[in-house]
Amino acid sequence: DTEVTQTPKHLVMGMTNKKSLKCEQHMGHRAMYWYKQKAKKPPELMFVYSYEKLSINESVPSRFSPECPNSSLLNLHLHALQPEDSALYLCASSSQGNQPQHFGDGTRLSIL
Amino acid sequence: GENVEQHPSTLSVQEGDSAVIKCTYSDSASNYFPWYKQELGKRPQLIIDIRSNVGEKKDQRIAVTLNKTAKHFSLHITETQPEDSAVYFCAALYGGGFKTIFGAGTRLFVKA
Numbered sequence: 001d002t003e004v005t006q007t008p009k010h011l012v013m014g015m016t017n018k019k020s021l022k023c024e025q026h027m028g029h030r031a032m033y034w035y036k037q038k039a040k041k042p043p044e045l046m047f048v049y050s051y052e053k054l055s056i057n058e059s060v061p062s063r064f065s066p067e068c069p070n071s072s073l074l075n076l077h078l079h080a081l082q083p084e085d086s087a088l089y090l091c092a093s094s095s096q097g098n099q100p101q102h103f104g105d106g107t108r109l110s111i112l
Numbered sequence: 113g114e115n116v117e118q119h120p121s122t123l124s125v126q127e128g129d130s131a132v133i134k135c136t137y138s139d140s141a142s143n144y145f146p147w148y149k150q151e152l153g154k155r156p157q158l159i160i161d162i163r164s165n166v167g168e169k170k171d172q173r174i175a176v177t178l179n180k181t182a183k184h185f186s187l188h189i190t191e192t193q194p195e196d197s198a199v200y201f202c203a204a205l206y207g208g209g210f211k212t213i214f215g216a217g218t219r220l221f222v223k224a
Contacts, residue, residue: 033210040217042216042217043212045213050210055210098163098205101212103155103156105155
């Protein structure tokens with residue numbers, strides 16, 4: 001069972017589109033993360049939310065905009081993406097820092 | 113800066129043999145080291161972790177060792193099985209325990 005749920009599983013969008021990725025967890029975790037993973041590479045941290053506040057932004061371009069509406073939900077808003085942004089986007093959660101992170105199945109994003 | 117080096121990049125073993133993957137981290141402030149297994153097209157899954165106050169941890173066929181002085185940690189898989197074939201990532205946590213830096217990954221092939 002996947003305890004972190006991501007939607008959609010696949011997304012194809014043009015460079016002028018606006019779309020959002022969604023992530024949900026009901027484990028009571030207070031830290032949530034967005035990662036980007038290219039083929040045959042490790043996940044790269046993008047954003048960290050701790051107690052619903054943005055605590056880490058790894059110099060991600062502003063065309064990616066995270067949002068944490070409540071402790072269970074994490075969104076990633078996408079606008080004017082580039083072809084090189086095509087990747088697997090993974091959401092994860094943990095109870096707090098220095099604790100195991102649970103990953104969702106990811107959204108496979110393709111930019112045309 | 114923060115860095116995790118992982119070796120080897122590819123490892124091929126015969127079923128029943130042991131496999132060892134080694135990682136080195138750069139920041140002595142890091143104190144939590146998880147290992148993830150990622151099968152093709154699937155999410156990373158935590159298989160074992162170790163904290164800096166412990167030198168070794170075992171879970172059935174999997175063990176992890178940590179040498180804080182040398183800033184090395186290693187994954188040991190005994191009695192390998194074909195289902196162990198996957199990409200394995202080591203990681204170290206920084207930034208108050210929220211920033212995960214992954215190693216480049218080791219692709220393990222277990223031949224039946």
